[in-house]
Amino acid sequence: MEIIRILISELPQFAKGTLVALEVLAGLLFLGLVLGLAIALAEIFGNTVVKFFATTVRKFLWAIPQLVLLFLVFYLPFDLNPVLAAIIALGLCSSAFQSQIFRGAILSVQSGQIEAAKAMGLSKPKIIFYIVIPQMIRLSIGPWTNEFSSELKDTSLAYVVGVVEIMRQAKYIIAYTFGNTAAVYLFVGVLYFILTRIGTYFFYRLEERLWVPGFEKRS
Amino acid sequence: MSTILEVKDLTKKFADIEVLKGISFKLKKGETLAVIGSSGSGKSTMLRCLNQLSPPDSGQVLLEGVNINAPGIDLNTVRADMGFVFQDFNLFIHLSVLDNVMFGPLRVRGMSKKEAREIAMNEIERVGMIDKIDFYPAQLSGGQQQRISIARALALRPKLILFDEPTSALDPELTGEVLSVMTGLANDGMTAIVVTHEMGFAQSVADKAIFIDQGVIVEQGVPEKMFAHPRHERTKLFLSNFVGLQ
Amino acid sequence: MISFFHYAIEILPDMLSGAWVTIQLAVVCITVGILFGMVLGVARVYSSKYIYWIVTGYVEFLRGTPCLLQLFFIYYGLGDMGLLLKPVIAAGIALGINTSVYQAEYFRGAIQSIKPGQMTAARAMGLSKWKAIRYVILPQALRLVIPSSSNEIIYMFKYTSVAFAVGVPELLAQAEINGAMNFRYFESYLLAAIIYIIMVFTVAKIMAIIEKKVYVPGLQLMQ
Ligand SMILES: Nc1ncnc2c1ncn2[C@@H]1O[C@H](COP(=O)(O)OP(=O)(O)OP(=O)(O)O)[C@@H](O)[C@H]1O
Ligand SMILES: [Mg+2]
Numbered sequence: 001m002e003i004i005r006i007l008i009s010e011l012p013q014f015a016k017g018t019l020v021a022l023e024v025l026a027g028l029l030f031l032g033l034v035l036g037l038a039i040a041l042a043e044i045f046g047n048t049v050v051k052f053f054a055t056t057v058r059k060f061l062w063a064i065p066q067l068v069l070l071f072l073v074f075y076l077p078f079d080l081n082p083v084l085a086a087i088i089a090l091g092l093c094s095s096a097f098q099s100q101i102f103r104g105a106i107l108s109v110q111s112g113q114i115e116a117a118k119a120m121g122l123s124k125p126k127i128i129f130y131i132v133i134p135q136m137i138r139l140s141i142g143p144w145t146n147e148f149s150s151e152l153k154d155t156s157l158a159y160v161v162g163v164v165e166i167m168r169q170a171k172y173i174i175a176y177t178f179g180n181t182a183a184v185y186l187f188v189g190v191l192y193f194i195l196t197r198i199g200t201y202f203f204y205r206l207e208e209r210l211w212v213p214g215f216e217k218r219s
Numbered sequence: 220m221s222t223i224l225e226v227k228d229l230t231k232k233f234a235d236i237e238v239l240k241g242i243s244f245k246l247k248k249g250e251t252l253a254v255i256g257s258s259g260s261g262k263s264t265m266l267r268c269l270n271q272l273s274p275p276d277s278g279q280v281l282l283e284g285v286n287i288n289a290p291g292i293d294l295n296t297v298r299a300d301m302g303f304v305f306q307d308f309n310l311f312i313h314l315s316v317l318d319n320v321m322f323g324p325l326r327v328r329g330m331s332k333k334e335a336r337e338i339a340m341n342e343i344e345r346v347g348m349i350d351k352i353d354f355y356p357a358q359l360s361g362g363q364q365q366r367i368s369i370a371r372a373l374a375l376r377p378k379l380i381l382f383d384e385p386t387s388a389l390d391p392e393l394t395g396e397v398l399s400v401m402t403g404l405a406n407d408g409m410t411a412i413v414v415t416h417e418m419g420f421a422q423s424v425a426d427k428a429i430f431i432d433q434g435v436i437v438e439q440g441v442p443e444k445m446f447a448h449p450r451h452e453r454t455k456l457f458l459s460n461f462v463g464l465q
Numbered sequence: 466m467i468s469f470f471h472y473a474i475e476i477l478p479d480m481l482s483g484a485w486v487t488i489q490l491a492v493v494c495i496t497v498g499i500l501f502g503m504v505l506g507v508a509r510v511y512s513s514k515y516i517y518w519i520v521t522g523y524v525e526f527l528r529g530t531p532c533l534l535q536l537f538f539i540y541y542g543l544g545d546m547g548l549l550l551k552p553v554i555a556a557g558i559a560l561g562i563n564t565s566v567y568q569a570e571y572f573r574g575a576i577q578s579i580k581p582g583q584m585t586a587a588r589a590m591g592l593s594k595w596k597a598i599r600y601v602i603l604p605q606a607l608r609l610v611i612p613s614s615s616n617e618i619i620y621m622f623k624y625t626s627v628a629f630a631v632g633v634p635e636l637l638a639q640a641e642i643n644g645a646m647n648f649r650y651f652e653s654y655l656l657a658a659i660i661y662i663i664m665v666f667t668v669a670k671i672m673a674i675i676e677k678k679v680y681v682p683g684l685q686l687m688q
Contacts, residue, residue, distance in 0.1 A: 063665035063666060063669075065624065065626040065661055068657050069658070077651065157531075181545035182543065270589060305589075309582035309586035313681050
């Protein structure tokens with residue numbers, strides 16, 4: 001069939017697009033992780049002012065659609081390349097969600113654990129780094145995997161500011177092979193599905209490896 | 220009095236385990252039958268086979284002479300005619316007390332809201348819970364929940380009621396209020412089958428008792444006689460667990 | 466700052482008309498999403514093996530693909546095959562389908578968390594399976610599903626902005642049009658962001674009120 005021949009010959013283009021998508025994904029998840037963690041720690045351990053500031057930032061980032069933030073960053077008064085703009089905008093949005101994940105995980109670290117650490121004479125930063133964060137990581141992998149797969153799909157939004165990721169490659173291919181639109185998009189769907197599955201499988205394995213008795217596993 | 224329920228040679232297997240190995244008995248209208256036996260002997264399974272919640276493998280269940288374990292029988296009607304009271308109540312947790320008791324008349328019998336409400340209020344009154352009609356199950360004690368679940372069963376106007384250890388999930392001090400509701404029912408002439416470990420209740424209220432062990436009825440008779448002079452070794456052994464019976 | 470306010474007031478009518486389209490689009494696809502999600506969720510728990518696998522495959526595949534792709538498939542893909550839909554219809558269908566598969570998962574989780582005794586008790590009273598689902602399981606599932614479902618509703622409200630990509634004149638599209646017309650992109654999107662924030666906060670408030678309204682003691686998802 002003609003369409004299969006086209007898809008096979010275009011595989012390198014799809015591969016390029018996939019790499020760009022993964023680049024955006026890695027960047028935005030990292031930014032979201034750092035910011036999200038900072039927001040979560042600020043909301044839990046900060047003083048009243050810090051807490052208020054962190055909560056406000058989180059709520060506003062949570063309420064703005066990704067596409068709107070994407071355009072806002074893209075049209076900032078100085079030049080940003082599209083990939084960087086996408087990473088910043090999507091990363092900011094992601095940080096609002098990731099902070100919620102970390103906040104929940106930190107809050108479910110049992111207070112007895114912290115008491116015990118305090119009783120041993122550990123300082124606050126040490127308690128955070130040696131007790132809270134290791135336990136938090138185990139507790140947050142499950143929800144974080146959901147965020148991962150949701151952001152993997154949302155890298156497609158970078159399409160609108162001209163990042164040549166998978167959707168944009170698909171658009172090019174459709175344009176110069178005249179038609180086959182549905183088939184190409186169906187193929188792209190399968191591609192995303194496979195990427196999502198591989199990613200979540202990886203995190204599932206990670207969760208299993210990090211599991212120690214006493215932590216509830218995701219079902 | 221006429222026979223309301225006749226059970227003939229009921230059997231039931233789960234995978235390879237024979238849980239019921241030919242259960243037969245008769246029950247007359249207005250009688251209370253106590254079913255006793257140790258854990259795992261098949262008492263719950265028997266009750267669930269009677270109203271076909273789990274269909275028996277073979278045998279007959281004749282309700283007023285009609286075999287309900289036969290093809291072509293509308294099981295929903297049959298079940299509505301046999302009230303069921305669970306060990307753990309299973310009140311509908313999204314409905315208030317009144318709505319729980321109205322549920323059967325409304326959704327199963329297809330009555331109007333007004334009729335359903337009237338019946339429900341009567342039955343709630345009967346179990347002494349009229350001051351709690353707007354409460355949700357989660358706001359009631361276990362004993363109160365069980366009384367409401369009895370009212371819910373009664374509101375269907377069943378021909379008989381099946382009780383599966385209705386007081387086993389209750390704290391001892393709450394058992395009494397449920398047993399007294401059930402005693403009232405027996406006195407009012409309700410037909411009932413009660414699986415129970417409350418030997419005192421069985422002895423004073425039940426007209427008949429059957430002792431089940433490993434899926435067979437080992438002994439049946441009048442509770443007082445049976446508890447005082449069990450004929451079979453296994454019955455003796457089982458009854459010896461209950462001190463101060465005689 | 467002053468010039469932003471002047472500009473904002475100048476384009477506000479356009480932006481509000483866009484916001485109105487956003488609201489309508491959101492209401493349609495959220496409603497579709499909840500209804501279909503409920504059906505799919507019930508099917509994943511109670512249907513026969515055969516239907517179970519079809520529904521599971523459908524839900525899992527769609528959950529693994531981007532919303533924008535689904536929109537393009539329906540608008541451009543089906544259009545290319547001769548089924549031309551108006552942008553707003555295509556967007557309503559695509560977003561409705563998209564959100565329904567997520568709602569389906571939440572409904573499935575809610576249904577599976579209902580104690581089996583509830584179904585048994587309903588059947589023991591003589592209710593048919595479907596009546597038991599309709600009168601006992603679904604009313605409970607609807608309450609249990611509200612926290613996760615309302616997250617999805619808010620998420621979808623924001624996500625209607627992808628409809629601009631097929632030319633639906635909603636809020637984001639209005640920002641783009643006005644930005645291009647006046648060469649004031651950043652300020653246009655800034656105003657869009659402000660309007661979205663107001664709308665999303667309002668929706669969140671409404672969901673919180675609903676959650677309170679339908680609260681039943683003892684009926685929460687176990688965490
Ligand atoms: N759905 C089922 N699947 C498999 N085995 C079952 C099932 N239900 C009951 N059984 C088995 O059947 C046997 C009888 O169970 P049943 O619940 O009828 O006992 P019981 O007399 O009611 O005991 P108890 O006093 O503990 O309630 C048990 O060995 C039980 O494990
Ligand atoms: Mg039992």
